[in-house]
Amino acid sequence: MKIRFCGATAGVTGSCHLLMSDKHNVLLDCGQFQGGKAQEAMNAEPFQFDPEKIEAVILSHAHIDHCGRLPLLVKRGFHGQIYCTSATADLLGVMLQDSAYIHEREAEWQNRKNARAGKPKVEPLYTAQDATDTMQYVVPVLYQQLVEINDEMRIVFNDAGHILGSAITEIWVKEEDRETKVVFTGDLGERNRPILRDPTIIKKADCVIMETTYGDRLHTEHVADIQKLIDIILKTTRRGGTAVIPSFAVGRTQELIYQLNQFYEHDDRYKDELSRLTVYVDSPMAMSATQVFRRNPQVFDEETKKLILSGDDPLDFPNLKFTKTTEESRQLNFDHSPKVIISASGMCEAGRIRHHLKHNLWDPMSSVIFVGYQAVGTLGRALVEGKKDVTLFGEQIHVNAEIYNLQGFSAHADQHGLFSWAAGLQTPPKQLFLVHGELAAKETFAKLLKDKLGFDPIVLNGNAEFEISGTDLALLNQDDTERKEAENQEIQRLRDQISEIHTDLEDILYNANLAMGSQLSAERLVQMNNIVQELNKSAMDLGAVVTEAGNEEDQIPKKV
Numbered sequence: 001m002k003i004r005f006c007g008a009t010a011g012v013t014g015s016c017h018l019l020m021s022d023k024h025n026v027l028l029d030c031g032q033f034q035g036g037k038a039q040e041a042m043n044a045e046p047f048q049f050d051p052e053k054i055e056a057v058i059l060s061h062a063h064i065d066h067c068g069r070l071p072l073l074v075k076r077g078f079h080g081q082i083y084c085t086s087a088t089a090d091l092l093g094v095m096l097q098d099s100a101y102i103h104e105r106e107a108e109w110q111n112r113k114n115a116r117a118g119k120p121k122v123e124p125l126y127t128a129q130d131a132t133d134t135m136q137y138v139v140p141v142l143y144q145q146l147v148e149i150n151d152e153m154r155i156v157f158n159d160a161g162h163i164l165g166s167a168i169t170e171i172w173v174k175e176e177d178r179e180t181k182v183v184f185t186g187d188l189g190e191r192n193r194p195i196l197r198d199p200t201i202i203k204k205a206d207c208v209i210m211e212t213t214y215g216d217r218l219h220t221e222h223v224a225d226i227q228k229l230i231d232i233i234l235k236t237t238r239r240g241g242t243a244v245i246p247s248f249a250v251g252r253t254q255e256l257i258y259q260l261n262q263f264y265e266h267d268d269r270y271k272d273e274l275s276r277l278t279v280y281v282d283s284p285m286a287m288s289a290t291q292v293f294r295r296n297p298q299v300f301d302e303e304t305k306k307l308i309l310s311g312d313d314p315l316d317f318p319n320l321k322f323t324k325t326t327e328e329s330r331q332l333n334f335d336h337s338p339k340v341i342i343s344a345s346g347m348c349e350a351g352r353i354r355h356h357l358k359h360n361l362w363d364p365m366s367s368v369i370f371v372g373y374q375a376v377g378t379l380g381r382a383l384v385e386g387k388k389d390v391t392l393f394g395e396q397i398h399v400n401a402e403i404y405n406l407q408g409f410s411a412h413a414d415q416h417g418l419f420s421w422a423a424g425l426q427t428p429p430k431q432l433f434l435v436h437g438e439l440a441a442k443e444t445f446a447k448l449l450k451d452k453l454g455f456d457p458i459v460l461n462g463n464a465e466f467e468i469s470g471t472d473l474a475l476l477n478q479d480d481t482e483r484k485e486a487e488n489q490e491i492q493r494l495r496d497q498i499s500e501i502h503t504d505l506e507d508i509l510y511n512a513n514l515a516m517g518s519q520l521s522a523e524r525l526v527q528m529n530n531i532v533q534e535l536n537k538s539a540m541d542l543g544a545v546v547t548e549a550g551n552e553e554d555q556i557p558k559k560v
């Protein structure tokens, strides 16, 4: 048996691993790379295998970094089965349509630019039609259902507790007289979280492929953060402000609704006051995702099932309102009564949340409450780090609102959670591959497993292919994606920097032109001089890599 690790090997996105037995090729996940221009450019690159030769995909869950390249796989010739849990299948439709919509809009935007510059048209990575075509290959199965996917492989999905439908997959691979049990964790959730069941402990495995997103970090207390959330909401609305919560549309928003439902309907301390306070969920995708949750109560945990049996819908309460149209969304900004607005995107990079920030960040009565991870370079991260002036829709906004960052709402197990899951293995696996984490997270976690459990984990740092035969392991191929990615990022950063300087320079020259006849101000001259010097310096820095950047560009295939 061979495993080729093709994604999420040097970071946390693009999850994709190819399992090859004597006769069959099966893919574990087919995710999209995310996080910046350099990563996103990797999505259009050729797959590291022939899509036509892949017989099946085993999908761990519906997050885009695990499923987002499936329509591209189909577009490039895949026509096998996509196995996932039925809740994942249900969410997948929503996620892929949304992703296709974004790719189509991006291509449209680029094409308007290209037309003005006399450049040829580009095509989106995939279209809504490609996403629809993908769904015909989906085979929804139940948790704990044994499925023979071919004459050499059987699989079982177990709860992963990460998002609705997420699974830890057990795969038995039979070759000649030997059977090897592979376990793929996908993303692992936290224990004791609302709605979802805990991640399943797997006691036996020959070979484990494990995520390590938070391999070197511990989360803050979840229960304390739920109390903080309601305290901040009440403090804000009592003084007449709006509490704005940027939230991921799938998973986090439903968890927030669940927690607010507890306060609205089951907590006598707050019932009265909250009966006068409306919570708006302003995200079409969050609305669709909430409907998918409501359709899949069979995968909820016991506590949530009990709530439903007692007659309470845990994802609804009287003052909860979903806004559908953009007009309804816009109206929220003209309504000055105290309220709560939950909106996407969670990192404030796109979507309706940006309008709500524009209308509330300046207001000292309002609060912005972050409940999710904020990646470097995002508006969310800038606000969490205390930036006082931000630009939204070309307008500079001074931040007067209170900014809060509650970190207890993660959908990923922290180091402690990951360790408890690994400690559930009764004997050390013959091979344990650590993927889906930054290098530091993987290395820290590997040391912990070694010291405390006597395991011998393999830290992946870039794509690689291994041959596995019983306890024997051979490295067949390795490429240093990590270095390539770091280089790509650096080149992109320099390019951005130069184009920024360039725009500033144009701006100044334009002003200087306008000022013709009168004197150019001394301040403008100094500014201009600084920019030219910086531009020279960047050009020199870039000198060494410019040629490589050129090569890199040649390697990226033109979009079909």
Ligand SMILES: [Zn+2]
Pocket (backbone or CB within 6 Å): 061, 063, 066, 162, 187
């Ligand atoms: Zn995930």
